[in-house]
Amino acid sequence: MSSTVHHIRGPQNPLDRLGRPLHDLRISVMDRCNFRCPYCMPKEQFHEHYRFLKSQERLSFEEIVRLAGLFASLGVRKLRLTGGEPLLRTNLADLVGDLTDVPGIDDIALTTNGVLLGQHAVDLHANGLKRVTVSLDTLDREVFTRMSGGFGALEQVLAGIEAAIAAGLTPVKINAVVERGLNDHTALDLVERFRGSPVIVRFIEFMDVGNRNQWRPDLVVPSRELAARIHERWPMRPISENYKGEVAQRWRFDDGGGEVGFISSVSQPFCGACSRARLSSEGKFYTCLFATHGLDLRAPLRAGTSDADILQLIRGVWHGRTDRYSELREQLRHDLYSFGCRAPPGHGRCQRQEADQADGHGRSAGALPAGRRGGAA
Ligand code: SAM
Numbered sequence: 001m002s003s004t005v006h007h008i009r010g011p012q013n014p015l016d017r018l019g020r021p022l023h024d025l026r027i028s029v030m031d032r033c034n035f036r037c038p039y040c041m042p043k044e045q046f047h048e049h050y051r052f053l054k055s056q057e058r059l060s061f062e063e064i065v066r067l068a069g070l071f072a073s074l075g076v077r078k079l080r081l082t083g084g085e086p087l088l089r090t091n092l093a094d095l096v097g098d099l100t101d102v103p104g105i106d107d108i109a110l111t112t113n114g115v116l117l118g119q120h121a122v123d124l125h126a127n128g129l130k131r132v133t134v135s136l137d138t139l140d141r142e143v144f145t146r147m148s149g150g151f152g153a154l155e156q157v158l159a160g161i162e163a164a165i166a167a168g169l170t171p172v173k174i175n176a177v178v179e180r181g182l183n184d185h186t187a188l189d190l191v192e193r194f195r196g197s198p199v200i201v202r203f204i205e206f207m208d209v210g211n212r213n214q215w216r217p218d219l220v221v222p223s224r225e226l227a228a229r230i231h232e233r234w235p236m237r238p239i240s241e242n243y244k245g246e247v248a249q250r251w252r253f254d255d256g257g258g259e260v261g262f263i264s265s266v267s268q269p270f271c272g273a274c275s276r277a278r279l280s281s282e283g284k285f286y287t288c289l290f291a292t293h294g295l296d297l298r299a300p301l302r303a304g305t306s307d308a309d310i311l312q313l314i315r316g317v318w319h320g321r322t323d324r325y326s327e328l329r330e331q332l333r334h335d336l337y338s339f340g341c342r343a344p345p346g347h348g349r350c351q352r353q354e355a356d357q358a359d360g361h362g363r364s365a366g367a368l369p370a371g372r373r374g375g376a377a
Pocket residue numbers: 033039040082083084085086111112113114133134135175176177204205206207208209213370371372374375376
């Protein structure tokens with residue numbers, strides 16, 4: 001199947017140094033979260049005195065919409081609203097409505113932990129949201145409590161999923177991060193619960209996002225292993241991707257029970273087709289989930305810089321993009337922890353952590369939690 005990306009690529013649309021177009025933009029609309037998942041925003045670090053952004057430090061809806069328009073003119077067709085927890089942002093449905101009017105944008109999605117979805121699903125859909133992804137790692141109450149940092153309520157998340165289905169935000173996708181020894185034994189329960197429903201469960205390999213999430217390679221359950229376990233119970237076969245660059249590998253059950261997906265960022269990296277950029281809540285433009293530096297777009301926006309000049313900035317960064325962290329993970333982690341850090345990866349503190357804490361905002365290399373930049377690689 002030919003790439004959708006190629007159909008929409010015009011002469012103005014930049015390619016990066018590896019020939020990849022800019023097609024998806026993940027917009028973090030809120031740095032705060034009402035969960036403290038240890039793999040993303042561990043509560044030891046994101047404690048009650050942690051300095052999150054002040055509201056005027058976050059991009060306004062107007063600024064987000066303006067940037068979305070500029071990105072769309074460079075080839076972005078798909079927006080995903082994320083966070084932190086995006087539904088903590090007041091009047092998020094209004095932003096969705098404004099974004100649907102941006103010429104060129106033909107798909108708007110949302111990733112949420114689901115707790116507030118029951119309250120907002122109808123409004124979001126009415127304002128033009130097409131799809132929603134709900135993060136739900138397990139149905140086991142005790143494991144859920146651990147994996148949400150003790151803040152989440154499983155019933156509310158399940159009610160949020162039901163509300164999304166009722167509102168027509170289908171198919172609802174579920175993202176489940178799998179960590180060996182923590183929730184991998186509950187993975188089949190998730191599949192069983194949602195087989196044959198308008199919900200697609202996707203398993204995500206635990207990633208080393210940030211350097212404080214206690215990541216170790218042996219805690220990753222490779223998708224291949226998990227797929228084999230599921231296949232043993234409900235035979236299934238791989239099916240083709242919906243579009244070029246889709247992050248999940250899809251498998252369909254032989255008995256008509258629907259499909260499951262696997263996001264194998266660690267064991268089978270997919271940087272080669274990565275056309276995703278990220279905009280953080282404070283307006284930094286990142287070209288990779290693991291990027292060390294982001295380009296500040298808020299300053300030029302607030303300084304009255306013209307669209308043409310901002311476009312030039314964005315184009316310049318994308319032209320120079322070489323990111324492929326997941327493909328180079330082993331080497332990069334080796335280099336990172338060989339220089340000036342005595343602690344092994346995932347353990348204790350290193351100089352980068354110190355520097356980051358001094359900065360006070362989680363902005364330095366590799367220390368940015370997924371919540372700040374919004375999710376899966
Ligand atoms: N709060 C929302 C949520 O949880 O859906 C949106 C933001 S969250 C950062 C986006 C996605 O990133 C979630 O599906 C989450 O599970 C995933 N994620 C966060 N940290 C991760 C990690 N270390 N490894 C794999 N996935 C991660």
